[in-house]
Amino acid sequence: MPNSRMSVDMPWLRPRRWGLMACVLITSLAGSATLLHITASLPLAARISLLVIFVLTFSWIALSFWSALSGFVMCWCRRDPITLQRLDHPTANGTEGISRTRTAMIMPIYQEPPESTLAGLEASCRSLLAQKAQRNQDAMPQLDVFILSDTQCPEAAAKEASHVAALQQRLKGELSVHYRRRENNHGRKAGNIADFCRRWGRHYDYFVVLDADSIMGGDTVLRLIEKMHAQPAVGLIQSVPIPVGQITLFGRMVQFAAALYSPMLAAGQSFWQGDSANYWGHNAIVRTRAFMASSGLPTLSGKPPLGGELLSHDFVEAALLRRDGWQVLLDTTTTCTFRPTKAADSYESMPSNLLDFAKRDRRWLQGNLQHLRLLTGSGLHPLSRCHFFCGAFAYLSSPLWLMLLISSSVMIGVSALNDAPPALPTPCPWAFGGVTLGMLLAPKLLGLMLAVCHTPADYGGRLRLLISTLLEIVFAALLAPLMMAWHSLFIGGVLTGRAVEWNTQPRGERSLSWKEAWQPTCWITLGGTAWLLALVALSPSAALWLTPAWLGLIGSTLLVKVSSYPLGKPQQRRLSLWQTPYQQNVSVLEAYQQHLAQALASPALQALSLSPLPAELPGEMPIQSFQRHVLPADAFPPPRTEETY
Secondary structure: OOOHHHOOOOOOHHHHHHHHHHHHHHHHHHHHHHHHHHOOOOOHHHHHHHHHHHHHHHHHHHHHHHHHHHHHHHHHHOEOOOOOOEOOOOOOOOOOOHHHOEEEEEEEEOOOOHHHHHHHHHHHHHHHHHHHHHOOHHHOOEEEEEEEEOOOOHHHHHHHHHHHHHHHHHOOOOOEEEEEEOOOOOOHHHHHHHHHHHHHHHHOOEEEEOOOOOEEOHHHHHHHHHHHHHOOOEEEEEOOOEEOOOOEHHHHHHHHHHHHHHHHHHHHHHHHHOOEOOOOOOOEEEEHHHHHHHOEOOOEOOOOOOOEOOOOHHHHHHHHHHHOOOEEEEOOOOHHHOOOOHHHOEEEOOOOOHHHHHHHHHHHHHHHHHHHHHOOOOOOOHHHHHHHHHHHHHHHHHHHHHHHHHHHHHHHHHHHHOOOOOOOOOOOOHHHHHHHHHHHHHHHHHHHHHHHHHOHHHHOOHHHHHHHHHHHHHHHHHHHHHHHHHHHHHHHHHHOOOOOOOOOOOOOOOOOOHHHHHOOOHHHHHHHHHHHHHHHHHOHHHHHHOHHHHHHHHOHHHHHHHHOOEOOOHHHOOOOOOOOOOOOOOHHHHHHHHHHHHHHHOOOOOOOOOOOOOOOOOOOOOEOOOOOOOOOOOOOOOOOOHHHO
């Protein structure tokens, strides 16, 4: 367990957390009192049911609002949300002795397209080598790269190995690239990483985790290593990966929203999470000894979907690290400035259309619902329990919203059939609705304000920025009812015992046909149409008030189809909407495009021999228990010596 005197200084952390909690509580109480006043004419049972649903959903909105406001203040004042120091004069990271440290950059893969996967990895490696050429060798850590394959198809594995061998040949003498393929994929990605730790973990002080679609600049990787080296009490540092690379309407919208809002939202989270942040499974650096001692994952009792292997392993690994006293940080010091720099080069890809996006959400939903079983785990930090609950509630809120819409519609129908005055005021009091809508839109408007004031040129100028934001808000409003319906369906599937396989997600561009768009959305479109007709017949004013909900449902097929349309690169379009600072003049992304083009254009690769794997140095990674927690007597394995290499 680390010494508390080596911890990162986080002034006023407890008051920050209590202050946020008080703001959320006061906001929720005020909203609940208003709702009780509005529904005074309803039967007691109906009022209580509405109040329970409302408190849960409105508290969720309040938490998002106050967290975003905290991030806005930090970004506006250019303050580090953890240390509260000004970012204009950052404290230099200590590099004394860093040349003696060893770091592994690991990329777990599972039947991924090798051309794009290794193009991104090579871009990251070349960026590291460029930094090595510019820096003093005494300030450079020792770095190795591991490609950890779980690919099971023999043909795909052979193709993968040939591409890796070619990469090894290109980087020979400059950077060691190792390739290991497991015969089975037991434990999926978490088991893949655990296998690396047990076989080679004791060779390395730290490891940087990359997904198959991750790209990280060399300056970013080195900065994370320096931070980890200078802060011995830190077990994990998560960067803020920004989605890039998609050209469909959906992809461009999501990339724009992430670039505009994510830095501020991440700063807000870091402000109150402090040393108990979360882990998103990639684009992060981990202290190897701490991870091995604390983060061996158990298997949940029972069968999938709520039992068996932990799917969303990253949340759990962060919670286990924090339980043993290690600090887990969300690093936003470079993204807070809203201007991309080499020290902020942390990127990922994303699904190119709504169907692939929903399939990924279905997997995440099942994994996050498993976390509800861990809420009472022994020894967990309160914020780790909060992460578990919030991760699950991000999906559970959908059926709650659906229940709220259904109950409101039923009451409207009963009142109309009984020729009674509407059970609910029609329309709902404008002040109450306006406040709720304002809290929902506030994070977007605050992100827009920061960009307009600080970096409008990076988004194509103020006019394009304003138009792009307005269209993104409309798109998000139409998308919300569709995702509500899908998430409710997914949760129903989990509760009835239907598990999902955690397979490779589609990563390339894919425009959908009308048939592909209609099949998974027809029931939503038809259901939304029937609901609208019933509302119009019973209460036209209620139908008008609920326009955002039924419009998104009725237009779901059209939304899925149209949003998959490829727009091309922003600079190729006259309007150039939804520009982001990460689309041009970012060297690591330009290098990725070049390496990918070369890989796709090259003929079949010649058979090359893979480089031998380094000698193993076996280490233990004990399985942790959530029923009983005992602090490890020593979180550190025996110190490495030169003879172990």
